Amino acid sequence: xxxxxxxxxxxxxxxxxxxxxxxxxxxxxxxxxxxxxxxxxxxxxxxxxxxxxxxxxxxxxxxxxxxxxxxxxxxxxxxxxxxxxxxxxxxxxxxxxxxxxxxxxxxxxxxxxxxxxxxxxxxxxxxxxxxxxxxxxxxxxxxxxxxxxxxxxxxxxxxxxxxxxxxxxxxxxxxxxxxxxxxxxxxxxxxxxxxxxxxxxxxxx
Numbered sequence: 001x002x003x004x005x006x007x008x009x010x011x012x013x014x015x016x017x018x019x020x021x022x023x024x025x026x027x028x029x030x031x032x033x034x035x036x037x038x039x040x041x042x043x044x045x046x047x048x049x050x051x052x053x054x055x056x057x058x059x060x061x062x063x064x065x066x067x068x069x070x071x072x073x074x075x076x077x078x079x080x081x082x083x084x085x086x087x088x089x090x091x092x093x094x095x096x097x098x099x100x101x102x103x104x105x106x107x108x109x110x111x112x113x114x115x116x117x118x119x120x121x122x123x124x125x126x127x128x129x130x131x132x133x134x135x136x137x138x139x140x141x142x143x144x145x146x147x148x149x150x151x152x153x154x155x156x157x158x159x160x161x162x163x164x165x166x167x168x169x170x171x172x173x174x175x176x177x178x179x180x181x182x183x184x185x186x187x188x189x190x191x192x193x194x195x196x197x198x199x200x201x202x203x204x205x
Contacts, residue, residue, distance in 0.1 A: 066110055066159065066161060066162050067159070068092065068104075068106055068110070068159065068162045068164065069110050069162065071090065071092055072085075072090060072108045076090075076199070078191075078192065078195050080092070081093040081095060081191070081195065083103070083195060083198040083199050083202055084128070084131075084132075084198070084199075084202040085108070086124055086127070086128055087120075087124055088107055088108055088109070088120060088121040088124035088125065089105060089106065089107050089108060089121070089124045089125045089127075089128040090105075090106060090108055090128075091103055091104070091105055091128060091132050091198070091202070092104045092106065092164075093191060093194055093195055093198070094166070095191070097168075097187060097191075097194075098168050099168050099169055099170065099171075099174060099187070100140070100169065100187050100188055100189045100194060101136055101139065101140045101142070101168070101169040101194060101197075102166070102167070102168045102169070103132060103136075103167050103198065104164045104165065104166060104167070105125060105128050105129050105132050105164070105165040105167060106125070106162060106163055106164035106165065107121050107124075107125050107162075107163055109121065110161065110162050111162065111163055112152075112157075112160050112161040112162060112163060113163075114149070114151060114163060117163075125163075125165075129147070129165060129167070131202075131205060132167055133145060133147070133167065135198060135201045135202065136167060136169050138201060139197045139198065139201060140169045142169035142170055142171055143170055143171050143172050144169075144170045145167060145168065145169055145170060146166065146167070146168040146170055147165060147166070147167050148165065148166050149163065149164075149165045149166075150166075151163075
């Protein structure tokens with residue numbers, strides 16, 4: 001009996017070093033993990049800050065007059081975001097794009113009703129849409145393109161008084177929860193870069 005009691009008393013002393021070893025192993029593993037995270041994590045994540053978009057999301061930007069007409073009055077330039085003009089139409093970058101390469105095709109004349117365009121204006125706009133689609137395919141090589149016209153305020157037009165077609169390059173997997181939930185889109189290029197790409201292309205036609 002005395003031997004058994006002695007064994008019972010001594011057993012906790014033998015187990016103590018095992019716990020200490022486990023703590024040392026756990027501690028070293030945590031340190032190694034922290035070192036790995038410090039070295040790898042920053043290289044795996046790109047962050048693009050767009051505080052200027054908050055004004056648009058919160059509807060704080062209220063431009064005076066028609067921004068499209070203002071662009072139509074001047075030569076193509078980055079100030080107006082206009083990259084191309086024909087006789088009756090023009091191509092303008094979307095200032096707050098949904099995807100890189102998002103542009104608008106619209107008539108030069110201030111008109112919010114498709115049926116009120118003249119035959120010459122309508123034909124010119126449609127030809128410019130085809131030229132713009134060729135430009136997007138050449139510059140970005142997307143998997144597809146969204147082409148749409150929101151006709152009237154009830155249909156979702158942001159500037160219903162002046163017709164404008166949206167043309168948006170699309171790639172497989174380019175839409176996730178972030179723009180749907182947070183109403184914010186991360187883009188991989190600046191407006192300046194987009195402008196230079198389109199301007200270079202349209203100079204050739």
